[in-house]
Amino acid sequence: MSAPVLEVTTQVAAAVDAPETAWGDRFAERTRRVTSSAIRELLKLTERPDVISFAGGLPAPEVFPLEQIQAAARRVLEDDGAKALQYSTTEGDPGLRELLVRHMERYGIRVGIENILITTGAQQALDLIAKLLLNPGDRVGMEAPTYLGAIQAFSAFEAQFLTVSMDDDGMRLDELEAVLRSGPKFLYVLPNFQNPSGVTLSLARRRRLVELAAHYGVPLVEDDPYGQLRYEGEHLPPLVVLDAEYHGCAQGERSLHGDVIYLGTLSKTLAPGLRIGYIVAPAEVIRRAVQLKQSADLHSSTLTQRIAAETARGGFLDRHVRLIRAVYGARRDAMLEACGRHFPPGVHWTHPQGGLFLWATLPAGVDTTELLKDALAQNVAFVPGAPFFPRGGGQNTMRLNFSHATPALIEEGIRRLGAVLARRLGS
Amino acid sequence: MSAPVLEVTTQVAAAVDAPETAWGDRFAERTRRVTSSAIRELLKLTERPDVISFAGGLPAPEVFPLEQIQAAARRVLEDDGAKALQYSTTEGDPGLRELLVRHMERYGIRVGIENILITTGAQQALDLIAKLLLNPGDRVGMEAPTYLGAIQAFSAFEAQFLTVSMDDDGMRLDELEAVLRSGPKFLYVLPNFQNPSGVTLSLARRRRLVELAAHYGVPLVEDDPYGQLRYEGEHLPPLVVLDAEYHGCAQGERSLHGDVIYLGTLSKTLAPGLRIGYIVAPAEVIRRAVQLKQSADLHSSTLTQRIAAETARGGFLDRHVRLIRAVYGARRDAMLEACGRHFPPGVHWTHPQGGLFLWATLPAGVDTTELLKDALAQNVAFVPGAPFFPRGGGQNTMRLNFSHATPALIEEGIRRLGAVLARRLGS
Numbered sequence: 084m085s086a087p088v089l090e091v092t093t094q095v096a097a098a099v100d101a102p103e104t105a106w107g108d109r110f111a112e113r114t115r116r117v118t119s120s121a122i123r124e125l126l127k128l129t130e131r132p133d134v135i136s137f138a139g140g141l142p143a144p145e146v147f148p149l150e151q152i153q154a155a156a157r158r159v160l161e162d163d164g165a166k167a168l169q170y171s172t173t174e175g176d177p178g179l180r181e182l183l184v185r186h187m188e189r190y191g192i193r194v195g196i197e198n199i200l201i202t203t204g205a206q207q208a209l210d211l212i213a214k215l216l217l218n219p220g221d222r223v224g225m226e227a228p229t230y231l232g233a234i235q236a237f238s239a240f241e242a243q244f245l246t247v248s249m250d251d252d253g254m255r256l257d258e259l260e261a262v263l264r265s266g267p268k269f270l271y272v273l274p275n276f277q278n279p280s281g282v283t284l285s286l287a288r289r290r291r292l293v294e295l296a297a298h299y300g301v302p303l304v305e306d307d308p309y310g311q312l313r314y315e316g317e318h319l320p321p322l323v324v325l326d327a328e329y330h331g332c333a334q335g336e337r338s339l340h341g342d343v344i345y346l347g348t349l350s351k352t353l354a355p356g357l358r359i360g361y362i363v364a365p366a367e368v369i370r371r372a373v374q375l376k377q378s379a380d381l382h383s384s385t386l387t388q389r390i391a392a393e394t395a396r397g398g399f400l401d402r403h404v405r406l407i408r409a410v411y412g413a414r415r416d417a418m419l420e421a422c423g424r425h426f427p428p429g430v431h432w433t434h435p436q437g438g439l440f441l442w443a444t445l446p447a448g449v450d451t452t453e454l455l456k457d458a459l460a461q462n463v464a465f466v467p468g469a470p471f472f473p474r475g476g477g478q479n480t481m482r483l484n485f486s487h488a489t490p491a492l493i494e495e496g497i498r499r500l501g502a503v504l505a506r507r508l509g510s
Numbered sequence: 511m512s513a514p515v516l517e518v519t520t521q522v523a524a525a526v527d528a529p530e531t532a533w534g535d536r537f538a539e540r541t542r543r544v545t546s547s548a549i550r551e552l553l554k555l556t557e558r559p560d561v562i563s564f565a566g567g568l569p570a571p572e573v574f575p576l577e578q579i580q581a582a583a584r585r586v587l588e589d590d591g592a593k594a595l596q597y598s599t600t601e602g603d604p605g606l607r608e609l610l611v612r613h614m615e616r617y618g619i620r621v622g623i624e625n626i627l628i629t630t631g632a633q634q635a636l637d638l639i640a641k642l643l644l645n646p647g648d649r650v651g652m653e654a655p656t657y658l659g660a661i662q663a664f665s666a667f668e669a670q671f672l673t674v675s676m677d678d679d680g681m682r683l684d685e686l687e688a689v690l691r692s693g694p695k696f697l698y699v700l701p702n703f704q705n706p707s708g709v710t711l712s713l714a715r716r717r718r719l720v721e722l723a724a725h726y727g728v729p730l731v732e733d734d735p736y737g738q739l740r741y742e743g744e745h746l747p748p749l750v751v752l753d754a755e756y757h758g759c760a761q762g763e764r765s766l767h768g769d770v771i772y773l774g775t776l777s778k779t780l781a782p783g784l785r786i787g788y789i790v791a792p793a794e795v796i797r798r799a800v801q802l803k804q805s806a807d808l809h810s811s812t813l814t815q816r817i818a819a820e821t822a823r824g825g826f827l828d829r830h831v832r833l834i835r836a837v838y839g840a841r842r843d844a845m846l847e848a849c850g851r852h853f854p855p856g857v858h859w860t861h862p863q864g865g866l867f868l869w870a871t872l873p874a875g876v877d878t879t880e881l882l883k884d885a886l887a888q889n890v891a892f893v894p895g896a897p898f899f900p901r902g903g904g905q906n907t908m909r910l911n912f913s914h915a916t917p918a919l920i921e922e923g924i925r926r927l928g929a930v931l932a933r934r935l936g937s
Contacts, residue, residue, distance in 0.1 A: 105768070106794050109695065109729065111645045111667075114798055144592035152595065153587045160580045165571035168579065168781035203630050203785075203807040210806045214666065218538045219646070235805035239641065240538075268536065302536065341532070354595035356812030358630075367533050371541055378662035379637045380630040384811045385783030 112219075116238050129464035135496035136464040137483040140278065140439060143414075146407050147354045148394060155393035159386070171385040173377045174369075175201025175361070179392035183361060186400060187347070190310065191324045194339055197366045200373055203383045205308055205348035205360030209236035211372050211379065212304055212344060212362070216268050217242050224267035226254055228442075228471030228480070230278045230306065233271055242268075244473035251433065253277070253284030256291055263299040269344075270296060270303050274322060275310040276438025279471045279482040283436050286319050293325045296342065303343045308351055311404045313437035314412035321345060323363065341365045349391055351439070352404050357387040411439070417490035418483065418497060425501025427508050432483075439486040442468070445479040446508065452478070454507055463499040539646075543665050556891035562923035563891040564910040567705065567866055570841075573834050574781045575821060582820035586813070598812040600804045601796075602628025602788070606819035610788060613827060614774070617737065618751045621766055624793045627800055630810045632735055632775040632787030636663035638799050638806065639731055639771060639789070643695050644669050651689045651697035653681055655869075655898030655907070657705045657733065660698055669695075671900035678860065680704070680711030683718055690726040696771075697723060697730050701749060702737040703865025706898045706909040710863050713746050720752045723769065730770045735778055736865035738831045741839035743863045748772060750790065768792045776818055778866070779831050784814040838866070844917035845910065845924060852928025854935050859910075866913040869895070872906040873935065879905070881934055890926040 129138040159167050174180070180199045187194065202208045209232060217223070219241035225233065227246035234244070245262045247254045253274065263270065272292070274284040284292070296303050305322045320328075323343040345363040353359070362372055376382070394400075418441055422432050432443040443465075445451065451467040458464060468480025485493060556565040586594050601607070607626045614621065629635045636659060644650070646668035652660065654673035661671070672689045674681045680701065690697065699719070701711040711719070723730050732749045747755075750770040772790040780786070789799055803809070821827075845868055849859050859870040870892075872878065878894040885891060895907025912920060 105727070105729075106792065106798075109643055110798060111641070111643055111648075114642050114802065141597060144596055147592055147595045149587065149591045149595070153584070153591065156583050156587060157580075160576065160583060164576045164580065165574055168574045168576070168783040169571055170568060170777075170782045203810070206805070207807040214538070215541050216536055216538055221538075232805065232808070239802060239805050300532070302532075350597075355597045356595040358807065358809070358811040365533065371533075371537060375541065375666060378633070378659065378666050379806070380634040380785065381659070382785070383630070384785040384814050386817075387811050387813055390813075 113239050113241050116241065126464075126466070128459050131462075134459065134462045134464050135488060135492050135499070137485070137488065137493075137496060137500075138464040138466045139484055139487055141484070141487045142351055142355060142439075143410060143487055146410050148399070148403050151394050151399060151403075152354065152390060155390050159389045159393050163389070167386045167389045169385060171382050171388070173200075173373050173382045175199065175383065176385070176388040176392055179359075179388050179395075180361075182392055182395055182400075183347070186395070187363070189401065190318065191320055192345065192363065194363055198339060198363055198369060200362045200364075200369050200376065201383050201388060202360040202362060202376065203380055204350060204355070204358045205306070205346050206232050206236065207376075207379070207383075208346045208360050208362045209233050209306075210239070211375050212269075213237050213240040213242070214375050214379075215368070215372055222265060222267040224262045224265075224270035224301070225473060226272065226277065226280075227473060228279050228468060228477055229271065229473065230273060231470055233306065234471075234473045237271070246472070246474050249277075249280055249282055251282060253282055253288055254292065256288060256295075259292065260295060263295055263301050267301055270301050271306065272303055272322065273306045273308075274319070275307055276312065276435050276440070278308070278438070279440050279466070279468065280442040281433040281435030281438055281440045282442070283316075283319070289319065289322055289325055290329075293322055293329050297326070297329060304346065305343055306346045308346075308348045309438035310347075311352060312408060312411060312439070314408060314415055316436045339363070339365055344368060349395070352400060352407065353391055353394060357391050358383065359387060359391050411486050414485045414488070414490055414493060415441070417493045418485040421494045421497035422501075425498045427501065427505040429508055430504055439484055441483045441485060443481050443483060445481075445504070447479055449479045449507060451481045454481075454503065457503045457507065458500055461499045461503055463496045463503070465500065540666050540668050543668065553891075553893070555886050558889075561886065561889045561891050562915060562919050562926070564912070564915065564920075564923060564927075565891040565893045566911055566914055568911070568914045569778055569782060569866075570837065570914055573837050575826070575830050578821050578826060578830075579781065579817060582817050586816045586820050590816070594813045594816045596812060598809050598815070600627075600800045600809045602626065602810065603812070603815040603819055606786075606815050606822075607788075609819055609822055609827075610774070613822070614790070616828065617745065618747055619772065619790065621790055625766060625790055625796060627789045627791075627796050627803065628810050628815060629787040629789060629803065630807055631777060631782070631785045632733065632773050633659050633663065634803075634806070634810075635773045635787050635789045636660050636733075637666070638802050639696075640664050640667040640669070641802050641806075642795070642799055649692060649694040651692075651694035651728070652900060653699065653704065653707075654900060655706050655895060655904055656698065656900065657700060658897055660733065661898075661900045664698070673899070673901050676704075676707055676709055678709060680709055680715055681719065683715060683722075686719065687722060690722055690728050694728055697728050698733065699730055699749065700733045700735075701746070702734055703739065703862050703867070705735070705865070706867050706893070706895065707869040708860040708862030708865055708867045709869070710743075710746070716746065716749060716752055717756075720749055720756050724753070724756060731773065732770055733773045735773075735775045737774075738779060739835060739838060739866070740864035741835055741842055766790070766792055771795060776822070779827060779834065780818055780821060784818050785810065786814060786818050838913050841912045841915070841917055841920060842868070844920045845912040848921045848924035849928075852925045854928065854932040856935055857931055866911055868910045868912060870908050870910060872908075872931070874906055876906045876934060878908045881908075881930065884930045884934065885927055888926045888930055890923045890930070892927065
């Protein structure tokens, strides 16, 4: 059982509700929008041990730095246990925030500790941003498909969605301008190895996006959980840096002009069970977000923040990211090769330069929710793509995770899936 | 620095705002309601090391079961490290939930694992309940004074407050009925050793409250962070149990008739830095709350949930609670005796049977926010009472925490505070 599998267990749609009771009438309007999905029952089956599942979004436990975390936990509790177990500030552990300042600088993002708020995973960052910015009915621009957890977080604050389709270079610019012109409260973008599509926004489009957003006065929320997990090609500058450059901030200055909120996480580079994400934003935005976080959970776990800081320090985080890249890069290669070998003609898939996911598109008319039943009969699983589209569509798409299974299991699972596809496509 | 000190750093009032920028115009309506308070600057001074502070709400670090938590952390990471660092289910660790089922049964609350959702501290429980139930403008009934974190959490969802004053037996029943008749979405109650007043709701009033709430069809949210920390008198049954009895649930049956949501926490009995709270409610409510928690932070830290369960098991939690009672009971006694010795005539204070706080009321016309400046000049601090009143008032009240300072420091601090009071009251 894992959150990223359950991530697809709710859906923004008029779906089957629980029987009406006194409570049913008491739930707030926003609660009614987050309803159960029929897909939930199907996805429970993907957790059977005999199933090779590409459905989750789990990091591989083999790459958790278990020994280092054990040693860090021991040191933190021995040296400063009472503080690590006490209440702490809402902003987050200062040592951890300083470490993140130095870590982000290596990726070109220059900020101060006052620009960082530690969150209970990056999911909480999405929740706080929605709470901070969205009045009921406000519009949010986003890619289609996009991260399901963002759709859920924004739906809980009664957002309306404006979507931009994607091609192999990310958001299509011809659709983007119309969306920006329609006055969204913000544009939510996953530029690197997007979840679910695996697509990366090209440098030219990043520059143009920053220009257009500035022109229309639309702030950007840049979600970057996978940016460090690149397996080929050059690192591309994040939108937050390009926005500062566009507005004439000189090299060496803070790379926060002020119209981009950047989100990061340690879930993919250390371990998700620590629940450590972070928001990077102008100090004014951080101050407000701190007030909202205070009422949301007071602060994230003091203990796991301290353990994360103690594990990551001394350059360990950078060294460890190189190890993860090697392991996941090999798995991505295994999946790309297996798809090439086993998928029938008519199936197209993305070539992710990093991240955790590959996205496959089947001929129009094939319903991947139906197909999942066939796949489960062959003990292989994926996530149907439709829930990732906030305004519908995508019935013929699927997301395949390559970070969790070994290369051998990837080969076997894709072989089985290829056979299922071939039968369905009649090839 | 600690969250419970910062807890009083925001206030629901039209207060001084940050300078208007592009972001100022972008914030949602609810964000504007949570604004900075002038009291924040004053409270920063309470953190000077030379100040004897009764301002916080901190557990004493001496009672943290540090050795047991160290051992538990070591075992969890050695025996099952990869799982403890991975994503986990939104509902919470099954082992921890089973342990809580058994633990609550000893306090008369009989529920199943499907009735429990683990939250990131009990503060998140308040946030989720507000998100689950409140449309903008909905009314919430509550005691005045009440827990500031609840005022903040409900304000963030644009609640209107209806308040019931308190005397030494808790909520005044003569005011309660009018509030219930005004149609609040729910009534928020802290029956045991209330924060901030230290007052306990009497058994007779508990029974009448349950009857009245049932009569008017108003659900109860029962917040019980301190219930196990009783230093004198008999344990009183929680509202959730009385509600089940009232509706004719037989002994031995589940004590959830369905109209009470009960909130608990391990912050006061194990350690707050783990961030473990829980919601106990009918399965239908839990299912909805799980969906909202999924979009709020996916799940609480897998690691700290596992450590908490491993620390608490085998009866340790019950044994440890007895130790905390002995330590805090002695500190409460020290504060009561010191108040009797040093406070001038005209000052009244509560006699808490448990919990962390004592509440003092000064003659009308004395402003405790002003008085705090005098107190800080004498290196002693408290929290002015006004922010705890959601509809204003309480300028002549203060909250005094007795759990954090040693008996000797309590005596010295109250002596200093008594002198400040005597000067101000001219006695």
